[in-house]
Amino acid sequence: MIRSGSFAGRIAALLVMLLMTLGLTGCLSHWFLDSSTRLQVENRTKFDVVSIDIISEDHTSIKPWIKDTVRSGEKSRVYEEDWVGSFQARFVFLASDSVKRNVVKEYRADMDFDGGSLYMVLYEDKDGAIHYEFR
């Protein structure tokens, strides 16, 4: 197969194969896949959100994601990071205890990010537990 045909024919066949393989790799998957996640958070709880980070599995390293303090009832700016996959997110809230002292509350959640734009809403249920929801 390789030795048949003219020299130009062989080169043309190689070029066609190269183009086919070029078409198969790269680029194509970006038509329907994102390799970064753009996150915006709306805080519907009565607490202020101090930060939202990704935390390592052994809880020793932290990479900040939402760098704003999101006050109760407000939205954060959009932050784009390369978190696509399965990670543990950490939410830090500023709450006040019974004698009106500020205390920091941490929540952790395992999350899957598929990339692209995400709009996250944090809210409290009637028992006071904090939940998140993507919209």
Place this chain on the structure above:
Amino acid sequence: MNLRNILKTFACLLLLSGPALADAVSVDALASGGATMRDNQLREIRDVLRGGRGGYVDLGFNYIPAVTQTPLKSEYGEHDGFAFRHHMAGFAAGEVKKNNYLGFLFWLERSGWDGEDFLLFPRYSDFSAVRSVTTWGLSYTFAPMDLTVAGGMQHQNVERVGDIYPDENDSLLYSWAHLRWGHTSVQGSFHRSDWRSLRISMDLESRAVYGGRSSGISTYLPNIEVALYNGGDAGDSVRVSWEQNLIAQRLYGEVSFDFPSREFHSAALKYYPDPSRMIGFEATCLRRNVRSGAADLLWGGAVDLLFLRLAYNSSYEYEHLYRAKGTFIAEFKFSLATIDDFLFARGAPKSAPMETMKLEKKNKDNWKKDDGKIHLDQATGSAPKTLDATGIRFEKSGNAGGDK
């Protein structure tokens, strides 16, 4: 064996093997990728320089369609993305003086992990590792003594390593040297005045492409490789590999052991329908050193079809694609070696099927000058009978003087 059925089976398995089954590649494997690439290139150069003449081209890249096939396991979790490996190589030698050959070698590989699949331009995400190794050199072969001397440089360059990887020098320069005499070769890799690796190979098997026998007992001699690696403070290590022709240079067995740990490293059974090795089927078994006993063994296989390679848990992909396993990995590739106008795949003992007859004839001519037949087109006076010209009228033809 029906090739089409095998391909169909593979295609079905490829679709059915859920990407969810795939295991992640590790940060450790990516961090040690540079050394693996350098060693692999030198081993390929060893194979190609077995004859010291001719040429070689190689081009290939892995094709991994789904982001979940080779995710990256970091301390933060599993990142979707692609382990990639792009490589190309070339070798060409020309006769500068009768029986003196001068050659140029160029090997290039770029591999690592990136958030996107690409051919030329990576995305360089926060967790990417993109590294390239270039090996180049010159070779000189003196054919009557079957002697090859080669040497050159290796450049290891890091384009990007994310924070999650250990710190690495972004530009390292190594030198290498290769000496082959007949079936034996010695290869060394050095960083400044410090040796990095030393490979001693005894390719005892008789290979028809390099003027050896095409059958017989000498084709059953083993190919033995002893590779020493400088492990620095961790201590030096040795890997001994044995390649053995089992049936007619079509079925080969390979086994390798590590020292000083005296542990089994890997074994393979490879079947080539034709000894030119353009098509190959392999079953491999590799010790991963993560658990003890038989539970540690990774069993896999691969099909190599000249332009395409499909592998599942095969030892080559595990070792050269950052311990990727649990998923089907395709590689688009083209690789061909040539010597004296005969074509074959790297490491093969014989040339392509259509050319084997020609090759056998050529080698036989070399072994025994006088085969007892009368060659009328030979102008030598040693022919036992001569034709008397009386009564025969010679006519002048276009290519008088004989076309050999």
